[in-house]
Amino acid sequence: MSRRYHTTELGSIACEDLSDVGAGKEGWLVSDPNLLTALDTHSLALANRSIVLVLHWSDDADPSSYRLKIVPDLSPIAAEYISAIEWLVFDDVRVLAIGTSSGFLLIYSLQGDLIHKQLVNNAKIIKLRVRGTNKDLLEDTSSEEVCVVMRATVARFDGSDIQSMLHRWFRERQLNFWDESYMRRDQEYSGASFGRLPYQLWNVSKYGLCADAAITGIMPPPLMEPQSSQRYYCAVTVGDDAVISAYRLSEDRSRSIVGAILSKVVPATFSTISSISKMIWRSDTTTKKQEEKPQPLARASPLTCLKDYPRKGEKLTLSPSGTLAAITDSLGRILLLDTQALVVVRLWKGYRDASCLFVEMLVKKNSATVGSAGYQYEKSDYCLCLAIHAPRKGIVEVWQMRTGPRLLTIPCAKGSKILQPTYRFVSSISSSSYVPLEVFFLNGDSGQLSVLNRSLN
Incomplete structure (x- = not known):
């Protein structure tokens, strides 16, 4: 009864198409390491190595009324497969981003059209993170x-x-919807007709390869650094060699020695060799599509690391502001990291194979005003908490941050996952009520989806 009291059922995703992503046996949702999930409002994306299944549900329609299968064009020679998925949600646009084992970023529309394809780096993409911080007093x-x-x-x-x-892309697509030549050209270019998206790339393997990582936010420049218009970011990584590592990321590629060599010396040398070869061999003028290459690396300065063999970092979860990170390790511990001071401020033990998500709960003791009719909830009404899913115990615990008590212990069925909708990009400040972080429960065996209630009462 406690689970019914603290959660609200939303619907079921059960349908025949789930067999395409491995459904049909007990525990299929959590037993397959290649099965990926991404949640958005009223939509769930499930992906195995070669296919993505998008399911949609709503309060007034059949949960399986909208289904979409996306089969990316992957390289069979390189044994390429889908290694990461995430939603990209803007004010009026919603698309699905896919990362591959060959380092490509693919963006698809909800009609299954390939919008963009770009090589990020010649390495497997293990995670796609979407986050944002709004301008405020801090x-x-x-x-x-x-x-x-x-x-x-x-x-x-x-x-x-x-x-x-x-x-x-959507504007051109709408204007040329009935143009067959445009449709053929769009398929031929495979999403690359708008050129490359600008981005920064950093090497964060100073203390070993990482199992997970995140850019936690903007940080001040180093001491004695001359003031400039460029930004510095803080990155936190977890891995086998170092449980926690932190880096200061610079936007300026010219400050990287490797980047300077790659961006200046190599192109000049290649241009010279190409000119000489054309003079000698007088090759034909047939044009070939130039092979896409990743861009030079920018500077990443190591800040600190925590090595504690045989402990290994496994997964990392960021708070909405990026000031806290929950890190799970191979010894069944959960570390709460202050990403600004780069110190561990809390530790839990006995949570092997755990998953963590930050959630905002209504925990105010004086709820007379908050519970009145017509009251619009504000951000100050909610308290930041951490939901810890312990599958070996079959429970989900909710702890108040940073040093607060355990507020809830909720039974969680075997073969279930906790999920959270992706961050929504907002171009302008909305006047509507504040939308807090929520945690959803997906039971893989029954297909039932439910949400954790915001109030503890």
């Missing part, structure tokens, strides 16, 4: 980004660049 600038995580590098795409590209 942050003098706003930042919205898509972070692409690989084993040795991280890349950052600015949200405004992606939004501009998507608007151009």
Whole structure:
């Protein structure tokens, strides 16, 4: 009865198409390491190595009324497969981003059209992170980004660049919808007709390869550094060699010695060799599509690391502001990291194979005003908490941040996952009520989807 009291059922995703992503046996949702999930409002994306299934549900329609299958054109020679998925949600545009084992970023529309394809780096993409920080008293600038995580590098795409590209694509698509020649040209270019999206790329393998990473936000420049207009970012990584590592990321590629060599010496040398070869061999003038290459690396300065063999970092979860990170390790511990001071401020033990998500709950003791009719909830009404899913215990615990008590213990069925909708890019400040972070429960065996209630009462 406690689970019914603290959660609200939303519907079921059960349908025949789920067999395409491995459904049909007990525990299929959590037993397959290649099965990926991404949640958005009324939509769920499930992906195995070669196919993505998008399911949609609503309160007044059949949960399986909208189904979409996306089969990316992957390279059979390189044994390429889908390694990461995430939603990209803007004010009026919603698309699905896919990362591949060959380092390509693919963006698809909800009609299954390939909008964009770009090589980020010649390495497997293990995570796509979408986050943003609004301008307030603590942050003098706003930042919205898509972070692409690989084993040795991280890349950052600015949200405004992606939004501009998507608007151009949808506008041109709408204007030329009935033009058959445009449709053929669009398929031929395979999403590359708008050129490359600008991005920054950093090497974060100073202390070993990473299992997960995140750009936590903007940080001040180093001491004695001359003031400039460029931004510095903080990146936190977790991995086998170092449980936690932190880096200061610079936007300026010219300060990287490797980047300077790659961006100046190599192109000049290649141009000279190409000119000489043309003079000698007088090759024909047939044009070939130039092979896409990743861009030079920018400077990443190591800040600190925590090595504690045989402990290994496994997964990382960021709070909405990026000031806290929950990190799970191979010894069944959960570390709460202050990403600004770069110190561990809390530790939980006995949570093997755990998953963590930050959630905002209504925990005010004086709820007379808050519970009155017509009251619009504000951000100050909610308290930041951490939901810890312990599958071996079959429970989900909710702890108040940073040093608060355990507020809830909720039974969670075996074969279930906790999920959270992706960050929504907002171009302007909305006048509507504040939308807090929520945690959803997906039971893979029954297909039932439910949400954790915001109030503890």
